[in-house]
Amino acid sequence: MIQAERRELQPGVFLTALRTRKFKTGCLSLHFIAPLDPATASIHALLPQVLHRGTEACPGMEQLSALLDSYYGAYMEPSVRKVGDCQCLGFVGSFVDDAYLPDKPRLLEKMADLLGDLLLHPATRNGRFYSEWLEGERDNLLDRILAQRNDKMTYAPLRLIRLMCQDEVYGVSNLGTEETAKAVRMPQLFHTYQELREHAPIEIFYCGSAAADRVEEALRHSLRELPARRRDPWPETAVLRHAPEGAPREFTERMDVLQGKLGMGFRTGITVQDEEFPALILFNAVYGGTASSKLFMNVRERLSLCYYASSGLHRHKGIMTVQSGVEFSNFQRARDEIMAQLEACRQGDFDEAELHAARRAMVNALRGATDSQLQMEDYYLGQTLAGLDYGPGEMALLLEDVTREQVIEAARRVELDSVYYLTGMEDGHEGT
Amino acid sequence: MRERNYTRLGEIVWTEKLANGLQIFVVTKPEFAKTYAFFAVKYGGMDMRFEEDGQWRDTPAGVAHFLEHKMFDTEDGNALQVLAANGAQPNAFTGSDMTAYYFDSTENFEENLRTLLSFVSVPWFTRESVDKEQGIIGQEIRMGEDDPSLRCYYDMLEALYDHLPVRTSVAGTVESIADITADTLYACHRTFYQPANMCLCVVGDVDPNLVRRAAEEILPRQSGRADIPRDYGEPEEPRAVTPRRERRMEVSMPLFMVGWKCDAPLEGPESLRQELIHDLAYELLMGESSPLYTRLYEQGLVNKNFGGGWDRVHGGACFYAGGESRDPDAVRDAIAEEAQRIGREGLDEAFFQRTQRALYGSRLRRLNSFDSVCIELATAYFYGSDYYTFAECYDAITKEDAEQCIRTCFTPERTALAVVLPLEDSDSGEE
Known part of the structure; x- marks a missing residue:
């Protein structure tokens, strides 16, 4: 069995690394861990999407895509998921292992750098994200929320949890609601971004052929400007051990x-x-x-x-x-x-x-x-x-x-x- | 078995064609926990009319899919349960031109492989079991009818093709499957489920000879014919039948699917090259890194659900692209315009190189996935090519190949748009 190695890169920033040569690719992900909360669910869902629109070095989708294409079709996709009463937001990336590429391009280091850029050096104008990116991604988020109705096989389970847990944190949708999505504005979004970047616990995952030392070194370099943070715990998931009075x-x-x-x-x-x-x-x-x-x-x-x-x-x-x-x-x-x-x-x-x-x-x-x-x-x-x-x-x-x-x-x-x-x-x- | 080392991909593939005509592929993958077996028949939803004992026979729409469901029945019970009880995760699918049965397991592989080979090659149908399945498949068909994306896809195919049976739903209709009897199923099985019309792909940390032995011992000795005559009608005209179709369903925003009818695909060694060129042409024209996609995305005309590609069946092929949009007609027009521009001005060399590199990387990544390895191997085999030569194949594709492809396929008369609009009086609130 592959042994996972866990390292603390700095207080509150952890790497879980699995070394194996069996895949053609390496996988690298990073998530901020935040409390699931109706007030911020839509903002958290939106943030990785907006960050993914461009960095200082690649200020636009086309430049970013061109960079990833030149890395042999690597991807670094926005990710948001609900895990218990937490919302995890960040990026999940995948890239071909150097062993299968003629020029041995050291894609792990390049992808770690890109991850650092997406988190720490987003493209900005007047100290804020591009407003048209926020607007575009807000519309997309709204579409995603509304489109949940289209496939009834996935819609029905979502609705069941939503209704069953309507008085619990867990009932909050991972994307927020139509109303909370519509209400996202730049000041809150940027403020949330700064809060996460300065305080939120960070979980990084790597699986691939590289040794943990090499992964750690690549990340230390790419995240060198990450602000120091305290090692804060994330919220415990509230668990109802029994069905409530009056069930079902x-x-x-x-x-x-x-x-x-x-x-x-x-x-x-x-x-x-x-x-x-x-x-x-x-x-x-x-x-x-x-x-x-x-x-x-x-x-x-x-x-x-x-x-x-x-x-x-x-x-x-x-x-x-x-x-x-x-x-x-x-x-x-x-x-x-x-x-x-x-x-x-x-x-x-x-x-x-x-x-x-x-x-x-x-x-x-x-x-x-x-x-x-x-x-x-x-x-x-x-x-x-x-x-x-x-x-x-x-x-x-x-x-x-x-x-x-x-x-x-x-x-x-x-x-x-x-x-x-x-x-x-x-x-x-x-x-x- | 013959071993071949594809050094650029880091893959070793063992192959053999048995005396009965069955083609076997074994891809050995050390360190993986799972072993995956995939048993495919060159037979699908579109093979409704075929030759049997010198006579043409017509069968109802949905019969290949119905047969797939019923194959799991055995004289002693149900193979699905036998496999599941032995730690395997079995399943099957029916496409327009392929049916496949597969499982993965992390233990008892040989036993599970033998079960797979046996239940797919030995039919067992009764009137009662066929009658009962009509209820279950009826439900599945209804579920498909509630699925706006699936409806949209078939609307597009119906708009593109005049008679090529790929336009008929693989599952059939509640009415068409009512005509299926045990006799129909036996006839289809007898005709198509012959070793020479099938292939077996295994991926995992496995001894190739174990696979060959199991196949030799369990499958019939006689080979049957590899080239079963099937009637898909006259070759289709290049022109789409209808430029646009529209329906209303319970959806939050319009869904659409645009299709561009291509000529019938090549069969033989060149078919892989053709697939790669078309794949590349799609990406260059409207893939996620294309200028057009960025423009459409920034204008809010498409979102991340936008996607498509090139699809082929024996006798027909098309490009398709779809997703959600507030203005599907504008998306179709924008694609047409960009295709014309590329036709006129050609592609940027650096963009071409990058995209080709990206697609090569994506195909390398897909080698991680056992099911996609098996589908690619079987598809390439049924079209007459060797999938694992894709690395060398890419080397030989030029910018001009892709430009030529875009110029030929993306013309107005080959285009058809299918749209699913929200219901007119739909209340769109979530709560």
Whole structure:
């Protein structure tokens, strides 16, 4: 297994480096870690996009693209993601390993420099970002928020979390809302930029053929003008261990669609930080996480109630959701069957073969993640924010020791919190 | 098996054509946890009319995709479950001219490979199981009908092509799949699922001989024919059938897809070079680093979702580009104008060099991804070329090749625009 090496480059600035020669590319990312907050979510989502429009040295998209093209199609893309109650914003880059290039251009150093330029030397006019870049990116952000409605398969899960966690930080959208996006102005954006640059914790990730020393040296050089900061902690994710009084809450939305979506949100009482977490992973896999799971085999295959039915975990927040595409007339039957299958798991009504299949599938997926630089980048950032230092390969090992009783125990802790229906304009479904 | 070392790419590929006509590729990748197997058939949604025992046979739209779903059924149960229980992540897809079954696993690879080879080569259909699948696929088709991007894509193909069956949805319609019976499925399997019409690609830290042995032991000995006659109708005219199509759906802003009809693609060793040139032409004209893209982006006419490329099927090809825009017609016109300018003035040499270098780097990066390696290998094989020669192929492409391509393909009469507009009375609020 590849060992991750963690180094503190300066207080509050950490590098996680994984050395391997198996990829054709190197991967380099940097994120500021900020609290997720409705007041700043849109600003944080916007900032990397505006920074990505140009640097002092490359003051425009065309110049920046030309530079990256000359680095053999390297990219350094804006990134914003929600990890528990934190919002991580920055850049994720990828570039071909020197081993495969005739002129050995030392792309790691060049990309580290570019990263430093994007963060510390943005193109400015009168001490501010170009206003037309803010305006353009604000429109794009607005479009992205509105476009979330277009693909119902991804929209329904977003809405479920939004509604289920409407009184919690976690309910805040990673992009903010239409209103907060529209309201972003230069003074706040620039102020937020300065705050982050001066104070926010920074997490850097590298995976590729270079030794950690070389990566550290490249970053020390490219970030030499980064202001010194304190080592501040980031916010802990607030976890509701039980469904609230009056659960399940029900939400119905209508759109002009031919097929309905049914989403169900559960509180599991277990997060990635808990020792029961490997058991929760296996329970989720037995229940709805794989193509041999109970939901797939029963709701889809045996009863043909839907085209898809699967469950997934929000590992930092202790939430499990079930997502399903259902004919309007089958909403109730699908919901009943989804609950019946949960009850079966709680009763231990799954055989050794089901548990075995679930374990092998999850072990395979976690080990497989070590074959993808981007999956490792995402996994390690999530682990770091939860205060954990191990990767997907180590998590796979933990799954091997989970017992059947522990899986049943995890299933018994799950409580239904919210049910979300996305239905047609006139379908006969009685909304509440 | 024959070993070939592609030193520029740092890749080793083992190949062999078995006596029954099956082509095998094994790309050995030390240190990777996963091994990936990909079993592909040169048969897809557009192969609806074909020759069987000297007679033309017509099959309903959606049959290749239906067959893909039903192949997982075995006499003893379901191969999907067998593979999943053994730690593999199996799946399959059906395109217009290819169907593929694949899995990755980090353990029990040989056993999983044998399962894959066996369920794809041994059909098992019953009336009950076919009837039941009609419900499941019906749902999938409906889901596709709710998908504005997919609708837009097919609208574009229908506007470009008069009869080439690539314009027919791969999944078919609820009505067309109602005509599918177990007999139809057996006939299609018998005709197309023959070793000589298939290829097997494996990528990972694996012994190539293990792959060959498994294929030799499990697959049929007789080869069948490699060149199964299929009828796609008369060659298409270069002209697009309709310049513009429009529909309304539940979307927040207009979606669009522009297509430019190209001549039927080459088959043979030159097909890879043709693909690379078209790829390059797309990037030079409207890729993310192009002056045109920057202009459109800065004018707010396109956003980061804008994208496209060059797509081909046997018998037809097109450039396409699409995304979200408040004014899709303006985007189409701007592309047309830029293509004309390039046709007149030619391309900047430095820009050409840079773009070529960038595309080479992107293809190198894609070698990290096992599924993309397999799709590229199988596609190139079915078109008659060797994918791993792309490095040398790039060396031989000139600026003039790309200019010529842009000049030929991006003309007004070859263009068709499909647009999906928001519903007229749609309330656009999120809450």
